[in-house]
Amino acid sequence: xxxxxxxxxxxxxxxxxxxxxxxxxxxxxxxxxxxxxxxxxxxxxxxxxxxxxxxxxxxxxxxxxxxxxxxxxxxxxxxxxxxxxxxxxxxxxxxxxxxxxxxxxxxxxxxxxxxxxxxxxxxxxxxxxxxxxxxxxxxxxxxxxxxxxxxxxxxxxxxxxxxxxxxxxxxxxxxxxxxxxxxxxxxxxxxxxxxxxxxxxxxxxxxxxxxxxxxxxxxxxxxxxxxxxxxxxxxxxxxxxxxxxxxxxxxxxxxxxxxxxxxxxxxxxxxxxxxxxxxxxxxxxxxxxxxxxxxxxxxxxxxxxxxxxxxxxxxxxxxxxxxxxxxxxxxxxxxxxxxxxxxxxxxxxxxxxxxxxxxxxxxxxxxxxxxxxxxxxxxxxxxxxxxxxxxxxxxxxxxxxxxxxxxxxxxxxxxxxxxxxxxxxxxxxxxxxxxxxxxxxxxxxxxxxxxxxxxxxxxxxxxxxxxxxxxxxxxxxxxxxxxxxxxxxxxxxxxxxxxxxxxxxxxxxxxxxxxxxxxxxxxxxxxxxxxxxxxxxxxxxxxxxxxxxxxxxxxxxxxxxxxxxxxxxxxxxxxx
Amino acid sequence: xxxxxxxxxxxxxxxxxxxxxxxxxxxxxxxxxxxxxxxxxxxxxxxxxxxxxxxxxxxxxxxxxxxxxxxxxxxxxxxxxxxxxxxxxxxxxxxxxxxxxxxxxxxxxxxxxxxxxxxxxxxxxxxxxxxxxxxxxxxxxxxxxxxxxxxxxxxxxxxxxxxxxxxxxxxxxxxxxxxxxxxxxxxxxxxxxxxxxxxxxx
Numbered sequence: 001x002x003x004x005x006x007x008x009x010x011x012x013x014x015x016x017x018x019x020x021x022x023x024x025x026x027x028x029x030x031x032x033x034x035x036x037x038x039x040x041x042x043x044x045x046x047x048x049x050x051x052x053x054x055x056x057x058x059x060x061x062x063x064x065x066x067x068x069x070x071x072x073x074x075x076x077x078x079x080x081x082x083x084x085x086x087x088x089x090x091x092x093x094x095x096x097x098x099x100x101x102x103x104x105x106x107x108x109x110x111x112x113x114x115x116x117x118x119x120x121x122x123x124x125x126x127x128x129x130x131x132x133x134x135x136x137x138x139x140x141x142x143x144x145x146x147x148x149x150x151x152x153x154x155x156x157x158x159x160x161x162x163x164x165x166x167x168x169x170x171x172x173x174x175x176x177x178x179x180x181x182x183x184x185x186x187x188x189x190x191x192x193x194x195x196x197x198x199x200x201x202x203x204x205x206x207x208x209x210x211x212x213x214x215x216x217x218x219x220x221x222x223x224x225x226x227x228x229x230x231x232x233x234x235x236x237x238x239x240x241x242x243x244x245x246x247x248x249x250x251x252x253x254x255x256x257x258x259x260x261x262x263x264x265x266x267x268x269x270x271x272x273x274x275x276x277x278x279x280x281x282x283x284x285x286x287x288x289x290x291x292x293x294x295x296x297x298x299x300x301x302x303x304x305x306x307x308x309x310x311x312x313x314x315x316x317x318x319x320x321x322x323x324x325x326x327x328x329x330x331x332x333x334x335x336x337x338x339x340x341x342x343x344x345x346x347x348x349x350x351x352x353x354x355x356x357x358x359x360x361x362x363x364x365x366x367x368x369x370x371x372x373x374x375x376x377x378x379x380x381x382x383x384x385x386x387x388x389x390x391x392x393x394x395x396x397x398x399x400x401x402x403x404x405x406x407x408x409x410x411x412x413x414x415x416x417x418x419x420x421x422x423x424x425x426x427x428x429x430x431x432x433x434x435x436x437x438x439x440x441x442x443x444x445x446x447x448x449x450x451x452x453x454x455x456x457x458x459x460x461x462x463x464x465x466x467x468x469x470x471x472x473x474x475x476x477x478x479x480x481x482x483x484x485x486x487x488x489x490x491x492x493x494x495x496x497x498x499x500x501x502x503x504x505x506x507x508x509x510x511x512x513x514x515x516x517x518x519x520x521x522x523x524x525x526x527x528x529x530x531x532x533x534x535x536x537x538x539x540x541x542x543x544x545x546x547x548x549x550x551x552x553x554x555x556x557x558x559x560x561x562x563x564x565x566x567x568x569x570x571x572x573x574x575x576x
Numbered sequence: 577x578x579x580x581x582x583x584x585x586x587x588x589x590x591x592x593x594x595x596x597x598x599x600x601x602x603x604x605x606x607x608x609x610x611x612x613x614x615x616x617x618x619x620x621x622x623x624x625x626x627x628x629x630x631x632x633x634x635x636x637x638x639x640x641x642x643x644x645x646x647x648x649x650x651x652x653x654x655x656x657x658x659x660x661x662x663x664x665x666x667x668x669x670x671x672x673x674x675x676x677x678x679x680x681x682x683x684x685x686x687x688x689x690x691x692x693x694x695x696x697x698x699x700x701x702x703x704x705x706x707x708x709x710x711x712x713x714x715x716x717x718x719x720x721x722x723x724x725x726x727x728x729x730x731x732x733x734x735x736x737x738x739x740x741x742x743x744x745x746x747x748x749x750x751x752x753x754x755x756x757x758x759x760x761x762x763x764x765x766x767x768x769x770x771x772x773x774x775x776x777x778x
Contacts (some may be wrong), residue, residue, distance in 0.1 A: 037732075041732070046748065047758070048758045048761060049754055050757075065751050067749075068741075068749045068751060090737075406755070412734065
């Protein structure tokens with residue numbers, strides 16, 4: 001069931017109740033849950049936040065709190081699985097799902113009370129109609145009843161029946177029996193037809209996995225309608241949607257549309273808060289920015305090299321690329337001394353002109369898409385962050401799992417880093433993000449030089465042989481795979497290269513022999529559609545490989561290291 | 577003799593410095609130091625008595641300043657000792673407010689016998705006062721709650737270890753598990769926060 005009027009049908013329902021918030025491991029979810037928490041705090045509602053990773057985590061978290069809570073809010077998780085079947089909840093438990101993963105499970109959509117999906121039904125694409133996928137089981141029962149009564153009748157007939165019926169009944173019976181038989185066959189055929197039609201519809205519906213609106217933005221709009229929005233909440237919403245942009249979960253077109261709406265929120269809130277004190281006031285500005293990783297906190301050369309877009313267009317991992325970068329810097333008029341030191345220490349004049357210098361030369365150096373619209377947050381005298389800086393820093397924090405640091409710790413740290421009081425966490429995160437991006441670049445460079453990206457005809461694959469401190473986590477592996485695919489396409493001569501997807505795999509845990517598999521959509525594909533979720537599932541069925549599709553991202557799966565070759569073979573057969 | 581007079585009061589001062597500098601809630605009672613100071617006081621006093629009696633006999637006024645000086649040193653030692661004891665008493669009182677009527681074992685070790693006695697007495701009088709303070713309502717008021725006026729009725733807490741189920745006054749059962757985050761009434765979870773099971777997020 002879709003809930004469109006969030007204020008009345010979602011928030012008002014929850015006021016005064018105790019709520020369990022289950023949050024998936026992604027930045028959009030963290031932002032959304034922070035906004036929700038802020039709202040619940042205003043109304044003194046007791047809540048419990050539990051971070052989860054994957055379907056098993058969801059089951060465990062619900063199992064622990066079962067019986068104590070009647071209202072569960074699922075943030076960026078659970079939309080794509082049949083919640084009622086998975087969790088077997090009691091009758092009086094209500095689930096509210098705020099999930100940006102698509103396609104949504106049809107059972108959730110057509111649940112009449114227990115499962116409520118926050119969002120606008122009209123925005124969802126081609127949801128199959130109810131009649132086409134659910135068979136009216138009552139009709140079937142009637143049919144069976146008819147049959148059984150038919151048999152009863154037969155028994156009656158063969159037994160001592162009444163005399164006046166005895167003459168007519170057998171004849172009519174014979175006729176109707178034949179007819180019934182025919183009818184039954186017809187019905188069965190219709191049923192079969194309907195079933196194959198349903199399978200086709202369901203396949204078409206679930207074939208591609210993609211993403212809907214950012215959950216953080218959705219929740220922020222609720223806050224706005226409740227007149228409880230403020231700068232912080234808005235900033236979290238912006239971080240949420242920027243994550244979608246940077247991880248390729250949103251088309252650039254719809255991003256631009258959302259930008260306009262956010263801009264109006266920004267100007268409204270800026271006018272409302274007239275905090276003149278520079279130290280405490282926070283300011284969000286819209287500006288055109290560059291797709292360069294963390295360039296405000298890094299030397300310009302480094303940032304250029306480690307950014308996916310610029311690096312792949314200029315092929316910065318090669319010697320020629322390096323020359324081209326110097327050429328670009330020369331033409332920009334940026335002295336190497338300045339380009340090699342931290343951006344913050346660069347000459348003020350150069351810093352002010354940096355954006356326009358890059359923009360001017362973007363066309364010439366074939367990097368036109370480097371400019372994009374985004375927001376920056378500034379507070380105090382020194383702190384100035386772009387939304388992308390936040391996203392990269394939080395990503396790095398979330399992936400910084402170590403021996404003494406469980407994934408949950410990382411999640412909570414990332415959630416803390418969002419608030420302005422914990423600036424040190426954020427700057428530590430930025431430092432980690434630098435390491436991560438440098439590692440990604442080095443890996444890409446060495447892999448491309450060693451030609452480790454192989455083609456399987458209809459897709460590329462790349463297998464990391466050893467466990468890696470960075471790439472054993474889904475997001476980092478995704479970053480690496482995306483960089484690698486772009487880099488490979490940029491260097492490859494094959495004409496169809498931009499149309500081919502990539503599968504990257506990295507060992508997860510040497511002891512258990514599991515590995516992580518990530519599927520990345522082709523470079524030319526602009527929409528965030530990814531068919532690997534379904535493809536992985538089918539390939540696993542065909543090859544009989546046990547696949548662990550535990551993550552809520554369907555294109556990220558785990559399987560046994562030893563099964564990998566068999567699985568890839570099956571996938572090759574499936575996709576050709 | 578001159579070497580010793582230079583050190584008058586040093587030991588007592590060290591005692592205080594140690595107490596102030598220690599990072600523990602309450603350092604172990606410095607039996608040895610206190611005894612040494614007491615001995616010093618005793619020694620000074622005896623010297624003074626001896627000289628005073630000789631003055632009585634001879635009437636030699638030239639020793640007056642020395643006598644006065646020794647007396648001042650003695651007074652100072654006494655003040656230092658009292659300050660030491662008073663500071664410890666203050667900390668022990670604070671302990672009662674922070675940890676409740678039972679002293680944690682590791683802290684108990686650093687108290688001396690009379691101090692434990694003092695703590696128990698203090699605890700008793702506080703309890704008696706709390707009973708009388710809430711007499712009108714028929715319920716004793718726990719004054720050790722809310723040492724500072726709370727900003728809000730609810731606080732956001734993070735669970736640091738697996739605690740299990742926790743029931744609130746209104747019957748809601750909260751499952752406290754490591755790494756989950758909760759928003760709960762302050763009054764009811766404050767003790768858990770003090771025990772370190774929950775961590776208050778600012």
